[in-house]
Amino acid sequence: MTLAAKLSAMRMLADAWAAKRGGRRVMAGRQRARLAALVAHARTHSPYYRDLYKERGVPAGVGEPAALPVTDKSRLMAAFDDWVTDPAVTLDKARAFADDPATIGRPFAGRYTLTTTSGTTGTHGIFLQDAHAAAVTGAMMARMLTGWLTVQDVARIAAGGGRMALVVPEGGHFASTVAAARLRGRSRAAAFSVHQPLEELVEALNAFRPAVLAPYASVGALLAGAAEAGRLRINPALVILTAEGLPLPEHARISRALGGAKVRTSYAANECPFLSYGCAAGWLHVNADWAIVEPVDEQYRPVPPGEPSHTVLLTNLANHVQPILRYDLGDAVVMRPDPCPCGSPGPALRVQGRAADLLTFAGPDGTPVTLAPLPLATLLEAVPGLELFQIVQTGPAALRLRLLPASGVDPETLWHTTETRLSELLTRHRLGHVRIERAAEPPQHSAGGKVRAVIPAPAVGVRQQMVPAHLR
Known part of the structure; x- marks a missing residue:
């Protein structure tokens, strides 16, 4: 870094x-x-926004987001x-x-951070972050850590x-994977694959002994179970849960x-990596000096604090290469109606639409094997030519795979690649006996227009009996 x-x-x-010391007014x-x-x-610089704002008659000198039209991915x-x-x-x-x-972690066009996500709305996203963002x-990361520690x-x-362990997906330009790639080579930081079997991950973490652990939230729950069983023997000072919600x-x-x-x-997105940070009271505080969050109903009308929203509109005030302005993020949130007891000045919210859903299968010896959903989802998100997918657990040893090829991609080749990758992952987790069925139907949208990437079996019957009590 230059001077x-x-x-x-x-x-x-x-x-x-x-800004934090100055409180909400500042x-x-x-x-x-x-x-x-x-x-x-x-x-001035984006033809899309220039035409959109001209068409909608957006006045100059806008100081309130409500004056702007809504955008989406x-x-x-x-x-x-x-x-x-x-x-x-x-x-x-x-x-x-x-x-x-091979380009994961490298700058795109020599100056931008590039990350990708397929998300749940049926559209692949490619997001850029410039040097200012x-x-x-x-x-925001430094402010978050000083507030936590x-x-x-x-x-x-x-x-x-000072050792830090990140548990991240492999093979794609996911935000956490890109961050881990940039830390590669530093002796005090190590990245571990979220796709490896839990036993292997536990063994690797025991050897590394991290002081800071940053896993997906559902993986953090599985690691806690391993620690309770005496298999995981680490003593981190800080655990940072990412990507999903947990009770x-x-x-x-x-x-x-x-x-x-x-x-x-923390609650963040590729569209705004610094969106919020969690507090000791269990709320998420928006970094409101650099981001705007608007909870709205189906018609994009404001939802009062204390009531769940249909979606949330995001404005990222830092990114000038790829402006995110009143962007429909697709998550349901509830804003806290009163000041948070932790004293943080940023608006406090809880996310209703990102709860982790674990998949539990019958292992070869009858014992349960539990997988977090994100390792499965990120594995398929990295498959070239796969426009959209949906993994549906139909039984204790069965999955149904719905695929939507991108334009011009051969469906047979795509199915073979996808089925092979998923089978390899399952085999590494002692689940080679799990049957993968090819669905004739495409991924199914919910009533709200989203596609849920991973759908566990209903929490009844066999699955309910198999899930450990602390995860029910």
Whole structure:
């Protein structure tokens, strides 16, 4: 990092701390100013937004998001080349980069962080982060950690050698995978595959002895079970749960199982990596100086605090290469109607639409084998030519696979590739006997228009009997 970059990062962090100390009023002021600047930039440099705002009669000098039209992933990806503000960036170039596993963690076009997701709306997403947005992400991460950690926590991390373990998917440009790739080579950081069998993951973590552990939330629950059984013997100071939601009692259980570790979580997305951070009271606080979250109903009308929303509209105030303005994120949330007892100034929310759903199968000896849904989903998201998929558990030893090939992709070849990858993963988890059925029907949308990527068997009968009590 150059001296100029270091000074810029220091100024960004100083501003982040000042905004938090100033409370909601100061954060709101920064939010209004940054929104006006982002809208002006998008109107000037993004043909998509220029035409959209002209068509909708959006006035100049916008200071409130409600004056802007709603966008979503489907519309923005369809207009990718006009959406981005850098004319040198095209969808064809971005797709070619994303299809190459060798480029994971490298800068796209020499200056952008590129991540991908298939999401649950039926549209693949390719998201870019420029240097300014990356600096904001770093500042928000530092502010989050200083809010989480006490002097005693820092001392405990230092006593543990400062080692950090990330549990991430393989083979795709997922946000966590890209972050792990950039840490590769640092002696105090290590990445472990979320796709490996739990026994292998436990053995690897026992050998590494992390002071900070960052797994998917559902994987964190499985690791806690291994610790309770005496197989996992690590003593992290901090556990950061990502990607999914868990019931609040699970956080306490994970903490107890892992030697009293402080357990925290965050709510983020490829569209806004720094969106929020969890607090000790179990709420998620929006970094409102750099992000705007609007809970709305089906007609995009505001939903009062305390009531669940149909979806949430996101505005990322930091990213100027790929402006995210009133973007339908698709998650249902509830905003806290009163100040949070933790004292954090950012608006507090809980996510209703990201609860982890574990899949439990009958093992070859009759004992249950439990898989988290995200290892399965991320495995298939990395399959080239797969536009959309849905994995449905139909029994204690059966899966039904619904596939939608991308245009021009041979369905037979795609099925063979997908079935092979899924079979290999199941075999590594002692589930080679699980039958994979090819569905004739495409992935099914819910009433809200989403596609649930992984659907466990109903929690009745065999599955209910097999699931360990602490995970029911």
